[in-house]
Amino acid sequence: MNLKDDLSKILIIDFGSQFTQLIARRVREFGIYSEIISHKKINKKLNKKKINGIILSGGPLNVYQSKKVKFNNEILKWNIPILGICFGHQVISKELGGKVKKAKNREFGLAKLKRLNKSKLTKNFFSKSGTNNVWMSHADEVTKLPKGFRVIAKTDTSKFSIIENPSKKFYGIQFHPEVSHTINGKKIIKNFIFSICKMRRNWSSKNQKYVLTHEVKQMVKKSKVICALSGGVDSSVVAKLIHNAIGKQLTCIFVNTGLLRKNEEHQVIKTFKKKFKLNLIYVDAKKIFLNNLRNIKDPEKKRKIIGNLFIKIFEKYAKKIKNVKFLAQGTLYPDLIESKSVTGSQTSKIKSHHNVGGLPKKMKLKLVEPLRFLFKDEVRKLGLELKLSKDIVLRHPFPGPGLAIRMPGEITHSKIKMLKEADEIFINGLKEHNLYNKIWQAYAALLPVKTVGVMGDNRTYEYMCLLRAITSEDGMTADFFSFSKKFMQLVSNKIINNIKGINRVVYDITSKPPSTIELE
Ligand code: XMP
Numbered sequence: 001m002n003l004k005d006d007l008s009k010i011l012i013i014d015f016g017s018q019f020t021q022l023i024a025r026r027v028r029e030f031g032i033y034s035e036i037i038s039h040k041k042i043n044k045k046l047n048k049k050k051i052n053g054i055i056l057s058g059g060p061l062n063v064y065q066s067k068k069v070k071f072n073n074e075i076l077k078w079n080i081p082i083l084g085i086c087f088g089h090q091v092i093s094k095e096l097g098g099k100v101k102k103a104k105n106r107e108f109g110l111a112k113l114k115r116l117n118k119s120k121l122t123k124n125f126f127s128k129s130g131t132n133n134v135w136m137s138h139a140d141e142v143t144k145l146p147k148g149f150r151v152i153a154k155t156d157t158s159k160f161s162i163i164e165n166p167s168k169k170f171y172g173i174q175f176h177p178e179v180s181h182t183i184n185g186k187k188i189i190k191n192f193i194f195s196i197c198k199m200r201r202n203w204s205s206k207n208q209k210y211v212l213t214h215e216v217k218q219m220v221k222k223s224k225v226i227c228a229l230s231g232g233v234d235s236s237v238v239a240k241l242i243h244n245a246i247g248k249q250l251t252c253i254f255v256n257t258g259l260l261r262k263n264e265e266h267q268v269i270k271t272f273k274k275k276f277k278l279n280l281i282y283v284d285a286k287k288i289f290l291n292n293l294r295n296i297k298d299p300e301k302k303r304k305i306i307g308n309l310f311i312k313i314f315e316k317y318a319k320k321i322k323n324v325k326f327l328a329q330g331t332l333y334p335d336l337i338e339s340k341s342v343t344g345s346q347t348s349k350i351k352s353h354h355n356v357g358g359l360p361k362k363m364k365l366k367l368v369e370p371l372r373f374l375f376k377d378e379v380r381k382l383g384l385e386l387k388l389s390k391d392i393v394l395r396h397p398f399p400g401p402g403l404a405i406r407m408p409g410e411i412t413h414s415k416i417k418m419l420k421e422a423d424e425i426f427i428n429g430l431k432e433h434n435l436y437n438k439i440w441q442a443y444a445a446l447l448p449v450k451t452v453g454v455m456g457d458n459r460t461y462e463y464m465c466l467l468r469a470i471t472s473e474d475g476m477t478a479d480f481f482s483f484s485k486k487f488m489q490l491v492s493n494k495i496i497n498n499i500k501g502i503n504r505v506v507y508d509i510t511s512k513p514p515s516t517i518e519l520e
Pocket of ligand 1: 520
């Protein structure tokens with residue numbers, strides 16, 4: 001994504017980690033421009049004039065899979081500071097003469113790091129006692145230091161957790177400083193950018209609005225665009241951004257899948273058609289979606305069916321509008337990485353996000369996805385820059401496949417009805433108790449399990465409702481929110497007393513990872 005060739009940058013070389021974009025985002029947070037490039041695309045032709053530092057990402061490979069790991073060691077001769085993270089640490093260690101082996105004990109999750117030496121890279125990173133909790137995810141480890149390097153910190157299982165060659169400005173770290181579980185992880189990135197690469201701030205969220213509007217204009221020119229509007233944060237921001245860029249060339253299409261939150265369709269029409277006066281077509285496709293999803297239990301099949309139906313509907317309306325060339329979508333970076341890698345490296349597939357993995361191969365429209373490299377909070381900032389209301393911009397995220405993936409097992413009309421009611425009770429409860437804005441995302445789900453209860457003096461045998469509320473920075477990792485017993489009791493009682501068919505409420509207390517935010 002060569003947005004700006006004239007800006008000094010940190011080049012991030014991607015080996016397929018789930019977290020590569022998180023590294024880019026951390027760099028952006030410090031007001032520094034960065035670009036990501038696949039490790040397969042490093043060659044002599046690369047313009048290195050504006051590269052002030054290089055970060056090598058982690059990745060699912062091991063350094064001995066030599067066919068897959070094309071590491072062009074050219075970069076080691078460029079005289080540019082390098083920070084290798086996880087796999088990146090192992091790959092430079094090996095290239096510079098160290099040794100990497102399968103670790104006796106794999107390390108996944110939190111590990112205690114102990115400082116052995118001081119380094120510019122770790123200024124203000126360790127606690128006073130010289131320790132820190134860091135997040136690890138590796139099966140291999142560096143077992144022999146490359147020549148000219150020294151060790152800065154270790155854990156009980158990996159003795160070269162941070163290493164450096166300060167004269168060459170090469171640094172390697174086994175853990176992930178970019179994830180929020182690593183305490184003070186941002187300090188490492190900050191030290192690398194400012195103390196080691198000596199960069200100056202050159203990027204802000206205002207640049208984001210300008211660059212993205214310009215990108216859309218360049219790409220679309222005089223063509224017509226249709227936009228998949230759902231009323232959620234992402235598609236609302238996309239619609240407004242594109243409307244600002246190309247005005248009447250844009251038509252928004254809002255599909256009522258029957259899998260939306262309660263009353264959502266009315267709110268969308270009111271806001272976008274009446275208030276913003278965007279071209280908006282409302283498609284009532286409740287029956288089509290429900291018919292196609294009948295008896296489908298497999299989560300990936302549900303996602304694919306929904307994705308394909310969406311696209312068919314868009315294509316149909318595009319034909320009616322005539323000469324439409326582009327389909328705009330609010331795909332964000334986390335949607336992309338969890339479906340496939342953006343940079344062509346080897347990221348493992350977790351879920352097919354409906355607006356990515358579900359696309360038919362022969363789609364006749366080209367995609368415009370201006371938010372594809374942004375995270376949710378960056379989209380929210382952009383939304384406010386675009387003068388969207390706080391109600392829209394601060395709304396909890398809602399997945400494209402909607403309630404279908406909050407209802408494991410079969411999807412039926414009566415289940416959808418129960419789920420809409422339960423979700424509304426929970427969300428209203430959060431708003432009434434001033435909890436909504438403290439939570440990144442909350443929802444009710446309906447589990448395909450019936451359990452026995454007793455109401456009045458009668459036995460009941462009904463469904464179980466699961467509540468999920470998480471805090472997160474970006475949707476990549478998440479923690480469950482701690483409610484008071486009083487609040488949980490209140491919501492649980494209200495759900496059971498008001499919704500026929502539910503006799504038990506449970507609260508999901510898993511984090512992400514190991515769970516995901518949605519159930520499917
Ligand atoms: P997971 O469940 O993958 O969710 O941890 C991460 C975030 O993404 C949302 N999500 C989706 N958004 N299309 C979307 O537009 C999808 O197919 C989709 N699946 C999950 C989810 O609600 C959470 O905010």
